[in-house]
Amino acid sequence: MIDDKTAREAVVRAADELFYTRGVQAVGMDAVRTAAGVSLKRIYSLFASKDELVVAVLHHRTAVWDAGLASTSERATSARERILAVFDFLDAWFREPDFRGCAFINAHGELGASSSAVADAVREQKRTFQEYVARLVADAGAPPALAPQLAILAEGAQTTAAISGSPEAAHQARAAAETLLDVATGRR
Template sequence: MNEITSNDTRDIILDVTEKLIYKSGIAATGMDLLVKTAGVSRKSIYRYFTTKDELVVAALQRRDLRWMHWFRSEVGKAPTPAARLLKLFTVLGDWFASEDFRGCAFINTSGETGDPQDPVRVVAREHKQKLLDYAVELCKAHISEKPGTGDPEEQARQLLILIDGAITVALVMGDRSAADNAQCMARKLLDL
């Protein structure tokens, strides 16, 4: 007989929370819906998470780890630093074309909070910082192969705007070519 362990229950709760929040937002994801969708009791949820806010933050932190791992792995398949910079947008374009694309979970949930110090906003800021750090890493690798092509930190900040802009345009406008347009802008920015 397969017995569900406490870690399995916690993972189920986090999986369901993440999916519901990504699909409909924090406000639309009530505890009753979480209980029903996860197939666990309210008591089980509160055994692991003392508040809904704590649960939302944990689900977003988990998404951050998984999303960044996926993104870095996909981008890292490109053979050269320059190709990896352009692959940022190819990977985004593939994501935009996926059936479950609902934009950036971190931008979306940040829009539901007014306080810049809200834990959801803090997780979103940390996620964007990781994305920026990754872009800096890619820009430094590119510049080491092609010296004199710019400031990696400045280029990375501009790439982050292109990345988040493409995500937002793809979601709001339904424009799946936003990644291609952002990639064209990145080519000019990086002189590729």
């Protein structure tokens, strides 16, 4: 028998893939059980409810998102390039064959009105992303008001890419971010 940590990870990964591909409400716990190879009884011993599992999936997604941003930004050689790396990260993500938009926005759209735990997990991820962008903006010596503008560009690019089915939104958002950076820092 596998230990709880391994079983939990298997369930979260299986649920993540299923929820992201099909939507949270379209996926029953039997599908999660089958995909994870963990009994339903064991799943419910690890997660008290489907909402609790959704929140665990969102926390997993947060870790993946944060690691992807960090990996992309560490290749940048300046504060300005670290900001623009956010949009390079988005471009690479939008080109993945399984891209279905932002899992946080998707989960909030499905469950945000009925699950405060899901809404809170989504808000927390969005808040930490905005704080990350704010740190990048501060490092670049740009005015603090630029940070929410850049975060909105990134969020809008995710939604646009998902709906249009085209990764071009990342390039367009990056170009807008460059313009905003130039104006904010007096480069033009």
